[in-house]
Amino acid sequence: MNNQIIVADEMLRSVSLISLRKGLKGATLVRRSFINRYTKSHASPSNLSRIAIIGAGPGGLTLGALLHRHRIPFTIYEYRQQPKESDYAQSSGMLDLHPDTGLAALEACGLTSEFRARSVECGEAVIVADKDGSVLWSMESAGDTQPEISRRALTKLLLSRVPGEYIQWEHQLTSAYSSTAIKLPGKDRDYDYTLRFEDRSESGRLDATSDVEVTVDLVVGADGAWSRTRSSLLDTHKPADKQNPIYSGVQMITLDIVNLTTRYPELSTLLGPGSFFALGDGNVIIAQRGAGGAARIYVTVSTCEDDSLGISTTTPRGVIQDMLLSAATTDEARSWRNFNTWGPRLQNLIAVGLAEAKADLDIRGLYMRPVDELAWRHRAGVTLIGDAAHLMTPFAGEGVNLALSDALGLSRVIMQAWDASITAGDNDADRKLAFRGLLDPLVQEAEKDMIAKAEESAQEAWDNLQVFVGEDAAKKTAALYQGWYPQPV
Structure with missing residues (x-):
């Protein structure tokens, strides 16, 4: 049986028991209200906002695990092959x-x-x-x-909390660009993004690949030191020689x-x-x-x-x-x-x-x-976590800790916007637009906090080196x- 149906059924039993005191009519109304709210907040990923996490490192997997725990749909795209059990040893x-x-x-x-x-x-x-x-x-x-903990053990641990169907392995991001302009209250922002991936998951051969395109509402770059998310969508105003670490x-x-x-x-x-x-x-x-x-x-x-x-x-x-x-x-x-x-x-x-x-x-x-160049020009619908956001040397021991902390902070604002958008309007389009409008200012604040913490750690790493x-x-x-x-x- 579908996991959502099982969870919904268990929660409905509690609602029904609570509603017995109100009589049959009251119970029916409460039950119907719950069904409507649950259906909206746990709708199919194809019907609500599309979140793409680029990279299945510690930061990307942590964000995925947290969103899945809150039943928010997402897809992780990772260029590496899916780890085999022998890899963890x-x-x-x-x-x-x-x-x-x-x-x-x-x-x-x-x-x-x-x-x-x-x-x-x-x-x-x-x-x-x-x-x-x-x-x-x-x-x-x-x-x-x-x-x-070993890096491989941490990866295995986090993967245990992300269902396999939420990760597209052997998908390497090759390009990303804005595809439409969405109007938010008082502003026009580029907000839909088309991502193109080189897909090697089916071919099994390096010389036989196919391109895959997806359109998403939120792009989270967790793609490491040489982040294509950052270079393609956030640092385009910089000269080419200033974009890389x-x-x-x-x-x-x-x-x-x-x-x-x-x-x-x-x-x-x-x-x-x-x-x-x-x-x-x-x-x-x-x-x-x-x-x-x-x-x-x-x-x-x-x-x-x-x-x-x-x-x-x-x-x-x-x-x-x-x-x-x-x-x-x-x-x-x-x-x-x-x-x-x-x-x-x-x-x-x-x-x-x-x-x-x-x-x-x-x-x-x-x-x-450079410590004073970690921040990026904010763009609605795109953000970064981990090394993509604040690459530093390992001499402060903070890199993976910041990646996991970034994921935790970002997951909280996504959850906040998601929950607040559930009751916005009677259709998916209204809720999707509401989610975007609610999310953007929250992400901006999260990015400021993230960079402030990262600058301190990056300076410490440099000083220690x-x-x-x-x-x-x-x-x-x-x-x-x-x-x-x-x-x-």
Whole structure:
């Protein structure tokens, strides 16, 4: 039986019981009133406002889960393939969620208990060391205030709250434009949007694709750092070279070591049970422990340009190891400083990580939007969340938390406008127009709040990065952590 019918039937029983005191006529009127209201608020997605969420990352999935909980129709479009069960077992980075942002959003999704059950893969211990591996500061636990979960586990958790038919996998947004002008009270606004996607979901081959067009009332860009939603609909007034994020000055090589605890006990002891930072010479090694005694290593290197590292995903491992660890070439010849003067244990960590790599390496520059350029020119019917709105480096630990918080804030204003529009008029067209008119000022306020919070976090991320790659980085980073988590002397 249709889930809406089941829910409606259960709610109608309560209405009928309450109405018995009013007699048969009163009960009939109350029941009819309820049916009308329920039908309007839970009508078919084809009859009411069409909401498109571009991207099935943490922000997009959280928004979808919250809207579904409120029975508001939407569709998520994601360019990647639908994850298989085996994908969730693969290594991924750890995310620490904060009480007022990420954890609050999961609570609103009804996922707190499920999250707690999965947040034991990486401990909350932190170690800060210098480039020799000498510990300058450590902490056993933050008191469970910022529990961690792997990115893949979080994705699986959120997908459990979004029905499969609400997500269109392998749909890559290729263009977006305004298709009609809708008049709101006192204003003319471009409000209907046509989105064009490259659909690879049926073909199974990269050379056999088809285009899909949809027209929607609200576009939510949750499509990450290189958001096509942002470039196509919100930043069109900017010169092309000002639309994209900028290079932050660091590149990151991601390495995974499985079963580190038993296979490399000395390295396991060095890294500890949680997060580990070693800093020096403008570079950083970050390690996070994962399930089954695994470790994910981020080798972070300062370079002037995003392509000056001279290493690609297919560069032979031996060549990469020589470039990172050998003293055969000078820093001047490379134009960046490598790890040849670092301690032997940390050099061994890099060597083991490279030897363990079984596929093309994940090597990428870290990008950001300038702190004073996060905001965009508001446009009715379009908004952004997550990295699409406020891309920053990961050195404040706020990226995913802000994405989830953005989704929570946006869901609340959508729900508010949706509920208020239910009684507006006697047909879907009236209610749709009312929804748009009610939603726009609410979204504008939500965007202001979102950007204000994001600017603070983005500035913190930038400031922290300067400490991490600057002079006396290890000592200054240890002092930072001591300020964040004062330890008894």
